Amino acid sequence: MQSNELECYLTDLLKPQQIKDFTPNGLQIQGNNNINKVITGVTASKALINRAIAEQADAILVHHGYFWKNESYIIRGMKHDRIKALLLNDINLFAYHLPLDIHPTLGNNVQFAKLFNIQNVEPLEVGNALSVALQGRFEKPCSPEEFTQLINATLERECLHIPAPSNKPITTIAWCSGGGQGYIELAAEQGIDAFLTGEVSEQTTHIAHEMDIHFFAAGHHATERYGVKALGEHLAEKYGLEVIFVDIDNPV
Template sequence: MRSNELEQYLTELLKPGQIKDFTPNGLQIQGCEHICKVVTGVTASKALIDRAIAEQADAILVHHGYFWKNESYVIRGMKHDRIKALLVNDINLFAYHLPLDIHPTLGNNAQLAKLFAISDVAPLELANPLSVAMQGSLHEPCTGEKFAELINTTLDRTCLHIAPASNKPIKTIAWCSGGGQGYIELAAEQGIDAFLTGEVSEQTTHIAHEMDIHFFAAGHHATERYGIKALGEHLAKEHGLEVLFVDIDNPV
């Protein structure tokens, strides 16, 4: 498959033009023209690039790529080492950020809903069909402690659980992969029982206590592994590409 054909297919699939993002989505670093083997991962770190080189991959496909808004334009230090390794080894770098969070079947949030068997999935921002935060229902109500155990087992990560004073059972839940802790107030205002995301802020504890909502932080990386993995599996199935998901562990 040619690199431009892969980018065109991913553009049609993920529709990056429909959402404003903090980074360019698509082919960020051009490499070889023909792509047979793809390494997928959460972040285009040097460790992931080194693994792609070892695997003789033609392309890397990630959720977190380069050239973020407000970062320096200068290519030096860590950025130089990463980009040089890609260019010297003729490896394409494709990155899709928010489009991969919100995709209705392959996205990070859709994959979390699947992992936790959440039904009645809908946008948390009711007037925004492209909301990066979602809401839904558990099949059976459960305690906050039990849901924390489920997170720990499913994501292989010990989550942070902040329980409200009522410690009410959880039936409805909202979630946002990655750094979505800012949506907790909106979830609480809608009477939702719990909110799950990757990161936590100092004020989150007070919000959870004062607005009577369970809060779970399971790690930015851990909540965003599954979209890129699903996307790679989709490409392998639909286009016959050899795809290898590499999980460069990150406790954050």
């Protein structure tokens, strides 16, 4: 398929125009007009670009692309090396940030609901259909120790658990992939038992202790692998593209 055809389809599917973001969504670096092979990954790092070059891919599709708000406009150093490699090898770079977090069937957060079998999923920000954070329920309550083990086994990494002082069982949970720790207070105010995200901040510990809510940080990268992977699989099925998901290990 042609690159403009793919961009139009992704725009229609992910609707980036509906949400204000910190980075441009869509085709960020233009490459080969004909796309047959796509590499997907979380971040458009040099390691991912090198893999795309080795695979002779026509496009890279990621969650974290380039040109972030407040980023320098100057193309030098690391940014120069990345963009030069894409241009020299005629590789398109497509990036979708918040639109890929919130998509109702392919997004990072709804994929987490599927991954952990969370039921009754709805926005954490009540009345906001575009809420980045979600909430739901487990079919059966679980202990915080059981949920910690489940996260570790499912994501293949050790999560950080800040326990609620009551050590209450977990029936209700809210979550936001990536750097969503700021939503913990909203979750606690709604009486939710636990909050799961990728990162943690210093104040998160105090909020968890003082508002009696379990907090789990499972890694920014680890919690944002599933949306772009699902999107790539969707494109492969719909258009017959060869799509390879590449997981560049990242402990953060």
